[in-house]
Amino acid sequence: MLNLQDNNILSIPANALMALPKLAALKLDYNRITAVAPEILKLYAHRLTIFGLAKNVIRELPEYAFQDFKKLKSLDLNGNFLINLESTGLEETLDNLNLRDNQLTSLSSFALTYKLLTKLDVSKNNLKELFPDTFSLVPTLVQLNLSRNNHLTNVPAGIFDPLKKLEILDLSSTGLKQINTYLFDELFNLKQLYLSNNHLVEIPEMLFKNCLNLTILDLSGNSIVNLRIGSFYGLMSMKRLDLSSNKLTTFKGEYFNARNKVNSSTLEELNLNNNELSYLFPSSFTIHSKLKILKLAFNKFNYFPKELIMSLMFLQEIDLSNNNLKTIDDYDYGNLARLRKLNLNNNKIDTISETTFFNSSQLQIINLSFNNLEKIPERLFNTLYRLKILNLNNNLLSDLPENIFDRAKIRMLEHISLSHNQFVAAPLKSLQKQYFFLTSVDLSHNLIEHIPSDDSTMVNIKHLDLSFNPLTQESINNILNEPKTVRALNLAGTNINHVVHLETPFLQYLNLSHNKIEVLASNIFDRSTLLEELDLSHNIIEDLDAFTNIWTKLSNLQTLDLSYNPIEKIKQGHFDSLHSLIYLSITNLPEVERIEKYAFKQFVNLEILKAYNYPKLGYMDTQGLLNQLNLLEILDLEITDSTIGSDQLLTLMNARLKQLTMRGSRLKSVLASTLAGLKSADITIGLHNTSVTSLPPALLIPLPRSSHITLDITDNEISTLSAQFLVQLDDRKNNIYLKGLNSNPIQCDCNARALRRSYLGMNIVCQGPIDLKDRLLVETGDDELTCDARKTTTTTTTTTVRTTKRTTTTSEPEIIWSLPPQTASPVTKRAPVVRPSTSMAAISNDDTLIIGIVGGVIGFIIILIIIICIVRLKMMNNNAIVQTQHCMNPNCPCPKYITSPYMTPMAPSSYYMPYEKEMTLR
Template sequence: MGPGLEKDKTTPKGGSKCSTLSIFFLSLNIFCLIVPVRGFALRYCRISDNTAICINNKLRQVPLDIPSTVNIFDLSVNKIVKIQASDFKNLTVLKQLDLNRNNISQIDTGAFSTLISLKKLNLNNNKLRRLGENVFDGLSRLVELRLKRNGIEEVAATSFKSMTSLTFLDISNNKLHSITKVHLILQHLPHLRELYIYDTNLPTFQSWQLTNSSLALRYLDVSLNPLKLFQITADVFPNLTWFNIGGSRGKQNMIWDVRNKTFLSRLSSLDISGLRMTPGDMKTLLETVNSSLTSLKMYAMKYKIHTLIKISCTIPTMSTLKLQSNGLKSIPSDMFASCVNVTKLDLAGNKLVNIDENAFTFMRSLRILNLNRNKLTSVPAAIQNRPTLDELDLSKNNISELRRHDFANQTLLRKLSLYNNIIPVLPQDVFRDLNRLQTLKLQTSQITKLNGAFKKYLPNLKRLHLNGNKLSGIKPGEFKGLRSLENLSLHDNEIKTLVKESFTGLTNLTEILLQSNLLTKEELKTGAFNALINLRRLDLSSNHIIYKDNSLLPHPPFSKLSHLEELNVPSQRRRARARLPQNFLEGLGNLLLFRIRTSQLVELHTGMFKHTPRLQTLDVSSNDLRYLDSKLFAPLQNLSALYMSRASLQSLDFLIDAKLTKLEFLQVRKNQYSVVRHEVIKALPALLYLDLQGNAFTCDCSNIWFIPWLKNDTQTQVYDAYNFLCNYPPVMRGKKLLDFDFNSFCTVDVDFICFVTTTCTILCSMVATFTYHFMRWQLVYAYYLFLAWLYDTKNKNMQAENQYDAFISYNVHDEPWVIGDLLPKLENEQGWKLCLHHRDFEPGKPIIDNITDAIYGSRKTICVISRRYLESEWCSREIQAASFRLFDEQKDVLILVFLEEIPGYLMSPYYRMRKLLKRQSYLSWPRAGEHSELFWEKLRQALKTGQDLDEDRFHLSMLERP
C-alpha cells in the first residue's frame, strides 16, 4: 500500500490463528527477551532531571513506583488525604518534597523518617488541624518548612523536636491564637533565621512568652494579625534585620511597647503597611528603629501619609521609601523636603496626576524612582535635570507624548520604563542625553513611527523592548546608533517591510524577536539579517513566510548568521501546504535549536540538515509529515531532543536507520501509528524519555515486546503509558494497552498443538476414507451442481461498473519506479484509470477502509513486489485483501509485478505470497531487460481482461510463469 505505512499485522481477539503465525510470534517474543532494550513507565508521574512530577493528577495517595534516585518529588495539586509511614521509604536521596494543595489531614508517625537527605518540605494549603507528637521525626537535615493555610490549631510539644537544622519556617494563615504555640515551635529550632507567622489570629505579641527561644531570627513577619499589643521587654531579637508588622486584621489601634531602643538595634527593613496606630505610637515605633533603619514600606496607610513621610525621613540611615497604594493625587514641593538621604522612592499604584516641579529638589541622592500605575499624562518636569537618577519607571500611565527635553541631563540613567502608555511617535532626539542607558522598555505603547530616535543616540543601550506596538516597517539605518544593543524585541507588531539596511549597525545584537508580524518570504530575500553577524537567537514564528517547493534558494536568508544558535521559523496559515527550500538553513553551522511548529509542512528534504551538524533540539510538531526518510537525520549526530507531535506520522520506522545515538528525549504525541517496533528503541540507545501520549495502539501480538518493555523499570521513561488505549481490534477498542494479556494470545502450547493436529488428522483421514468409500459419486454430482448454481448466481448479480481499472499496491521505497515508469505508461499512454493511495484515498477515513474500497472498487489490483514490499505489514494487508477477493469471486483480479529477482526460499516466511505464486501468473521487470515494450504490452493485456473466465485464461497464458 502506501509508502511507509508499515505497521505490524493485527489479529482480532478471539480470531483464528494458524500455527505458523503462532510459532512466529513465539519466536519474536523469545527474541525480544534477549535483546538489550530497556524502558519503564510510571502510572501517574513523569521524571525529568531526577525530578518526579506528579502535579494535578487527582492522586488520592502517594504513588509507590517512583525511582529511588529522584532528588525532587512534586505532588502538588492532588487529593492526597493521608501520609502513611511507607509512602517515602525508598527515597533516601530525596532533597525536596512538594505536597502543596492537597487534602492532607493526617501524617503517620515516622512518615518522613526515611527522608534523611530532605532539605525542603512544602505542606502549604492542606488540612493539618493538629501537628502531633514527633510528626517530623527524621528530618534532621531539613532547612525549609512551609505549613501555610492548614488551619493549624494545635502544636504538640515535640512536633519540631528533630528539625535542628531548620532555618526557614512559614506557618502563616493558620489559627494559632497564641504566641505560646509559637514558643513550642521555636524552642527546638536553634538555627531558625526566617519565621513567617502572619495571619495566625495572634491577639498579642509579648516577648516574655518566648523565653529567649528566638535569638537567631533575622526575618520575622507577624503582619495581618489582630494585634492589640506588641510588647518587647527583653532582647529576644538581637539579630533581627527584617520585620513586617503591617496590615492589622483588627479595627482598633495597636499599642507599641518597645521601651529600649537597643532591642531592635540591627533592624534595617521595616514594613508597617496598613498598620493602625495612634500618631504618638507611630512616632515612638519609628524612633525605636531610628539608628539602623534603611528601608521603610508604608503601603495603604490609614493616616496622613505626609506626616509619616516627614517622621520617617528624619531617620538618618533611611535610603528606601515605599509608598504604594496611598491614594496620592499630587505631590507638593515640600512633601519630601526632609528626605535628603533617600536613594529609592516607590510611588507606584497611586492616583498621581500632578507632581510639582520642585517635588524632588531636596532628594539629592535619589537614584531609583518608581511612578508606575498612576495617571500622569506627560513626563513630570520634576524629574528633568536630575542627573543622579539611575532607574526611572513611568510605565502604565496615560502619557500621550514625549517631548525632546523630557529626559534632559539624565546622563546617569541606566534603566527607563515607558511601556503601556500612548506614544504614537517618538521625537527624533528625545533620548539624546541618555548616554549610559542600558535598558529601554517601550512595549505596548501604540508606537507607529520610530522617527529616527535610535539613529544617533543611546550608544550603551543593551536591551530595547518595542514589542506590542503598531510598527509597519523598519527603515534603513533605523537602529544604527545602537552599537551596543544585545536584545531587540519587535514581536507582536505589524511589520511587513524589511530592507537590506534595516538592522545596520547592530553588530553586537545576540537576540531579535520578530514573531507575530506580517513578514513574508520576500522580506527574507532582502538580506536584512546579514548585518547581524553575532546573532544567537532569531524568532520569526507566526509570520506569513510560506515556501511552496524545496528548490534551492539563490541567496539563503541566514547564510551570514554563522553564530546563530536558536531559530524559530513561522507557523503558517491553516490551508497552506508548505515546503522548505533544501538550503534554507545554509550557513547555520552552530545552530543548536530549530523550531518549525505549526507550519503546514508536508515534506522535509533529505538534505535539509546537512548545514546544521551541531543541532541538539529539533521541533517539527503540528505539521503533516506522514513519511520521513531516515537519511533526513543522518547529519544530526548530536541531536538530543526531538519533538514530532501531531505530525501525522504513520510509523516510527524512519528512526531505525537514522542513527540518533545521542537522542535522549523523544516526543511523538498524537500521531497515527499504532505499533512501535522494538528495532526503533534499539536504534536509540541513549533514550531517557519517550512521550507517546495520545496515540491509539494495536492490542495484539504486533506489540508483544512493547508491553513488558514499558513495565520494566530501568532506563527509558515512557510518559503516561498506563493510560495508553487500544484502537484495534474492535473488541479491544477503548481498553488499556497495559491490560492486554499477550501471554494468552501470543504464546503457543506446542504439546497441545501437536495433540490437536494429530487428532484432527486422524479424524479427517477416517471421515475422508468413509466418505470416499460410500458416497463418492453422490459428492461428485453435488459438487458440479453447486458450481453451476454459483456461476449462475454470480452472473445474475453482476456488480456495477468499477470506479478504477486498477489499484496499485507498492512500498514507499518503490515509489520512484511507480511514479516515474508505471504511472506514465498505464495512465498517460494506455489510458487506464489508476488508484494510488496518496492521490485517491479519502482524507480522515480509516486506512483499512480506504484499502478495502480501493481493491473492490477497481477491476484489478497490481502488486509491485520487492524485498521491502514483503517486509511491509501494510502491504501484506493489501495483498491479503486482494487474494480474498480472488478466491471469493474466482476472477483473475490480481496481477503480480516483481521489481527484483527474489529466490523462492526467501519467500518461505511469507506463506500467502508463496501460495499465490503457485497458482497465479506474474510479470518480472528484471527479466524484461531491453524488451520493456513487451513487458508493458503483457501488462496491458492483463489489464484488458474482462469478466469472462476463459478470456482471463487466454491473456494470462501470455505472462511468464515461475
C-alpha cells in the same frame, strides 16, 4: 577518576579497567546496567573509594555484593529499581550511601549495619513503615533524608534515639499526620529539620525541648491551624522558621514560652506567607528582637499596626504584599534604623501618610505598585537618604509634587517606575531633582502626549521607557533628534511613522515596535553605531531591500526582531552586514512568499533563531538555511516538509543546542532519529501546530539519560501515545516533563489503554469517538476502549443472513453476498431478508475485505481439489486398463481393488462445499 556516564553501557566493565592501577573513583551513572556481579567487581574492588551507579536499571543487589571493597567510602545507587536492601559487605568502610529514587518498601536494621556511615539518602522511595530499631546500627549518621516517601504517614517513637550525632533530618513529603511528642528528644546535635508538605494539623507542646542547636525549621505546606503555647520551646539557636502555606489565623510570642517561662529568641527569618492571618497581637514578635526578615504576604490583613514591629531594631526586610491593606498611617514603617526593603505591592492602599517612613534612613527599595494611590505626599520620602529603587506602577497617579525627590531628602534615587498610571504630562520637574543619579525611568502605558525639547532631565537618563503613550510627532523628534546619553530607549506603540535621525551616540537598545514604520532613513544610525538590540516588530515593513544600507552602519548589532511585518521576500544578501547577530526573530510574516536558501549564511555567530508562521510560503529549504548556523542554542522553526528527520537538522545537533521547536501544519511525521545528537544538560523539545498524529516510540532514546528534558506537544493532531513511547517516558520520568498532551485530539479507543494506565492519563479528556467525547479517560473502562466499529445494526444483519441460509432447501451452492440480492431465485425458497437502513452500510469495509480473502482461499481450494481429482481419475483409469488386460486370462483372479469406489463413475467437474464447512471457513 574515570567518568563513563551516559554511554548506554549494559554491564559493568571488568578487564578494561585492569590497566588503571591508580583508579580511585569510578562513575557509571546514567547507563543501562542491570546487574551487579561480585566476581566482576572483585577485579578492582581493592582500589575504589567512590563508586557511582546512579540512574541505571539495577533491580537487586546480591548479598555481600561489595564485600571485597575494603576502601569504598561513597556508593551512589540513586535512581535504580531496588526493592529490597540486603547487607552489602561495606559495613566497615562506607561513609555515604545514596538510595534515592528507588522502590524500597521497607528498611531493616539488618541491612543498615554501617559503623562509619554519616550520610544516608533513602528519599523518594515507597517506604510505608519504619521499625523502632531501623537506625540502631548506624549511630554515626550526620545527615538522614527520608523525604518524598509519600505513604510513610507515621514515624515510631524512639527511632531516632541512637542517632546522637544527627545534624540534618529531612521528613518532608512523607504523609505525616502527627508527630510523637518524644520523637526528637535525643537529637541534641540536630541543626536542620524539614517537615514541609505533610498533613500536620498541630505541633505538640514541648516537641523541640531538647533541640537546643536547631537553626532551621521548615513546617511549610502543612495544614496547621493553631499552635500551642510552648510549641517551639527549647529552640535556643533557631535562625530560620518557615510556617508558610498553612492555615494559621494567629501567631503569638507565647509559642516560644513554656509555662510562663520566657525564652530568649535568636530568630532572624520568619516566613508566614500564605496563611489566613488577619490580626496579630502587639507582642507577637517582641520575643524575636533579632529578627531581620519578616514575610507576611498572601494573608488577610486590613490593618497592620506599627506596634508589631517597632521594637525590631534589626529588621531589614518586610513583605506585606498581596493583602488587603487600605491605609498607611504615621510612622507605620518609621524609626526602623536597619530597614532596607519594604514590599507593599498588590494591596488596596489609597492613602499614605507623609511620615510613614520617617527616620528609616537605610530604606533602599520601596514597592507600592498595584495599589489605588491617586497622589503622593510631598514629604513622604523625607530622611530616606539611601532610597535607590521606587516602584509606583499600576496606581492612579496623574502628577508628582515638584520637590518630592529633592536632594535634601533623597541623595541617590536611581530607578523609578511610574508605568500604568494616568500621567498626561511627564513629571520631568520632579525627576529633575535627581538629574545626576537617575538612570532608569519607566513612564510606559500612560497618557503622555508632549515631551518638551529643552528639558535637561532626559539628557542624563540611561534607560527611558515611554512606550504606549500617544506621543506627538514633535515629541518623538524631541526625543530622537536631540543629543542624549541614553543607553536604552523604548518607544513602542507611540504612533511613530517616520524616523529621520538619531542623536543618541551611546544608544545600545532601541524598541520601535508596534508603530507604523514602513522604511527607515539611510542615515538614521550614523551616530548610533553602538546599537546592539533593535526591535522593529509589529510595523508595516514590506521590502527589506531598503534596509541593506542601514545594516552596514550596525556592525555591533546582536539582536534583531522583524516579526509581524508584511515582508514579502527574504533573499540572499538582505542581512550580509550583520556578522555579529546573535538573536534573530522573523516570526509571523503573513505575506512572505519566498525565503531563499542562503538568506542566513552570514549569521555565523547566531545563537537564537525564531522563524515560523508563514501562511503563504510554498517551501522553505530547512537544510540549506541552517547549513552554516553551527552555534545555534535555540531554534524555533517552521517545517514545510511532511517528514522531519536527522538529515534536515544534522548540522545543528550538537551539545550547544538547548531548545528545538518545530512548527507547521504540513509536518505530518517525525522520525525516530530526529533528536539524535543533542547532548545538552537541559533540553527543551517543542512540537506545535503540526499535523503529527503519533510520536515514534524511540524518539527520546538518542537523548542523554542524564539530561533534563521538557517535551512540549501543544496543539498537534496526536491521537494517543503508544505503549512503547510511554515505557520510554516511564523509564526516565524523573528527568522528562511532558506538557500539552491535553491540547491534542486524543481518541479513546483500544490504542488508548496504555495511556489510561499511565500517570499521564489523569487529566486527559476524550475527543473521540462520539459516544466517549468530553469524558475523562480515567473514567472510561477498558471494555469501552475498543477499535471495533460502533454499529449496532451490523450484528443484527449478520444474524439474519445466517438464519436465511440455514432455512434454504435447495442443494445449489450458496453465495455470500456483499450486498443483498435484488431478486430472489424462483426455484429457491428463502426467508425474507431484512435490508439494512440507508444510513448504514450492510457490511463494513473490513467485513468486505475478509469475505473477499475467504472467497479467494475457497476458490483456490476448489481449483486445487478439481485438479487432484482429475489427476487421480486419469491415474486410476490407466491402472484399470492395465489390470483389465492382465485379467483377460480366465485363470488369473482379478485383484480386489478393481472393485474400488474409484472405479465408479466420477462426479461432474465441480466442487460443492457443504454449508457447515462453508460457515467454518468464513
